[in-house]
Amino acid sequence: MLAPVLRAAIFDLDGLLVDSEPLWRRAEIEHFATVGLHLTDAECEETTGLRIDEVVAFRHRQHPWGAPSVAEITSRIVDRMVSLLREEAPAKPGGAHAVDLCARAGLRLAVASSSPLRLIEAALARLGLRERFELVVSAEREPYGKPHPAVFLRTAEQLGIAPTSCLVFEDSLNGLVAAKAARMACIAVPERTDARFALADLVLPSLDALDARTLGTMIERVR
Template identity: 45%
Template sequence: MVDIAAIFDMDGVLIDSEPLWCRAEVEVFNHLGVPLTESMSSQTMGLRTDEVVSYWYAKFPWTGANQSVVADRILSQVGELVATEGKPMPGAVEAVQLCRRMQLPLALATSSPMSLVHLVLKRLGLQDAFDVLNSAETEEFGKPHPAVYLTTAHRLGVHPSKCIAVEDSIRGMMSAKTAGMRCIVVPAAEERENPQFAAADFVLDSLETINQAWLERVIYSLYSA
């Protein structure tokens, strides 16, 4: 087997947290007078929380709470929702466990802060599953910039060209591809027909598709040439 690393995004890949982010953002922003709706929240999918706040402040500037405070409020609410309601995406835990059994170097690369990462992994029972945990909060730029993926590959000790990223968003996919990685995307149902996902190497309806035989075929097809 070629020495390949697997790098998973978190929100929308491992945990069904996008609806939780949406609820928290709508509540916090509405309280500030920002007319955010659930459908509008998809515009910032894949961004760091500080970038989400900056995005909506640019469109609907508010007075009172500064952007850092607003970001903290959103994160606090999401953390509470994850701890009480968080559910794994179909096939997510099994896919991570499969990579462990196959002894692939394994990492998580997310736009979410590490405080939320630890809550999610505890909720999913995956506290010890990953060799590397990396958050874009420590990077100058978040996704779609490739920094978080490049740093993750470096920390794994694996060249980016030998990494397969698992993503769910356009920004996440662009981040991985720009880093020089191959990318499997699992878009939300309402996003599946987005033509931009054609840039991915594989587009799946669910991580339940992934089993050892499938993953071995993918690795050989992508990297044996």
């Protein structure tokens, strides 16, 4: 029997493994308010999946402010998020279950996130999942964050695996676009219905819905 083409499972973090999106919205609303920009939850959702420095730069273009700098506001939001993640970040349903299924299927495991590395590490420690992943990669040092595919391509490179042999799990549209631009298979687990998620190879209501048969079908499909 031919070996499966898929050799690695790459998981996003925010909104997929950890329910951090409400925390991001809280941190952004708090700190943008200090420079006179009063955002709603819905407005914060518009930038879901983007790297935080890109979010702050985008808001600065929308509503320019003086001091503190874009870099300082970014740093303050990250500091607040580290605190929130350590104190109260809840796991998303099915995260550990999906990781277990992928491991049993013989896939190597990695995390690829737009978040800064210290946030990723804090969240995975909170979830008790850090030791499950062979590799953790942040987009913070890449020229561009998602929807650019750089972080996924970097992950494949560090694993020593072709991008076409990687399966990505994503919850955001920006992440899905990045995965497909990297020529990777993608299972999407969106928070809400959006016709654009048809770009994914498979859409699930939650990671709890993933089972060995579904994963095996996905692996077979991309042979």
